[in-house]
Amino acid sequence: MRFWLLILCCFSLCAAEPEYNWNLPKGFPKPKVPPDNPMTAAKVELGRYLFYDTRLSINGQSSCATCHKQELAFTDGKPVGVGTTGEKHSRGAMSLVNVAYSEVLTWSNPGLKTLEEQALTPMFGEHPVELGLKRDGGVEKMLKSDAPYQAMFANTFPGEADPFTITNVTRAIASFERSIISGHSPYDRYHYYREDDAVSESAKRGEIVYFSTNVHCFRCHGGFNFSGGGEDGAFHNTGLYNPYPEPNVGIFEYTKRPEDRGKFKAPTLRNIAVTAPYMHDGSIETLDKVLDHYAAGGRAKDNPQKDPLIGGFELTADERHDLIEFLRSLTDEAVLHDPRFSNPW
């Protein structure tokens, strides 16, 4: 009996998927992953195929990548997203770069915490229609009939009698999204790898402005990912509107607390130079105008729910130039062109 147990253990060890190699840049912690969806190389690769597959839309016109283009740091360059049937979303497509580190997802849903769950909204959501899929078995049928998917699903989910499930689709897409790590920008090379010439002198001065008490961008866009931290610190009313027009009322939509009106997520500023237009509704076209907004203390500065951090500041022309140069130094050209994240079809 013990002999067979030993054999079984050896077999299990041999068959176990090797630990996923995140290949993390310096200064980056290991991302949290849901226990029921551990990262594997096979799952990430399957997720990449699914992410770029236009058959995962009702009319074969769109995929996840339609709104999340690699060369734009997985945004789409539009003020708001446009679904496969032409229906407009009320908010812009958020970057997926370093999304593995986001404790809460999307612009304004504090309860949405896993990419697996989030993927269901663009796939099946009807208000608005994004990919427009139906829960009628059509997706599963397509996957089962496709030779490359037959091999990849069997390899990714070994031992499952029927691996062609929506749950597995979302697990694979989420794993691919978590694999998109950006940490080789000029800023990273300057700071973590000590390449003193990786950024300009202007960007170095801009970094000091960024972290200064006067401008304090880092209070909302902080840490190694230059983003809002945690469930409590992620959302802010920046005084864009007074009042914020429906349906973009921020996390109030879910919490129903009056003080949460207009609170939206502070996104990562990594690759921010390639993700215009800005804010949740794409209502500010350029980084320069974003600085105008914050320097003025918000364009609707009398909004009673405005975050006290949005108090306005003064910048000289040189400081403004330096700050934008610093923001530009956060662009990681590698992640914008890395073949591991590109269209495999």
Next chain:
Amino acid sequence: MLRSFAILLFFVTLAAGQTLTISGDVATPLTLKAEDLASMPRQTVTIPDADGTKVEYEGVELREILKRAGAETGQKLRGKALSTYVLAKAKDGYEVVFTLGEIDQSFGNASILVADKRDGKPLFGYQGPLRLVCPNDKAGARSVRMLETLEVVRLQK
């Protein structure tokens, strides 16, 4: 060679006018240059970075600098002297407070470092050339970057 150049660059940076000033209610106000700090007793503190790797900061203990400026320590830190605090000021105007009591070995014994090196290299950018490192603090907000001034204030004369 590169290390020597980096150290030289640090001294040049501090020598270019960036000094640490200790002022206020102290017997001997000081203006410390890089070479002054280099000649004082050096300490290291190792703390975890965001990715879990260990980061080593090197510099001079805050209490050693205050002692050199004549702030009350040890047996002399009693009575009204315990109403003394240290205002640490950064280049950008950021300010935080420590009390002499929390720093002194007889009381709080918090080992706070005035660091000038990280992993053996001079601090740079928005961190340097000097910063505080407070390993006992759970949050990092008192680890003042771009430290320029330590002002000692005694509330009860």
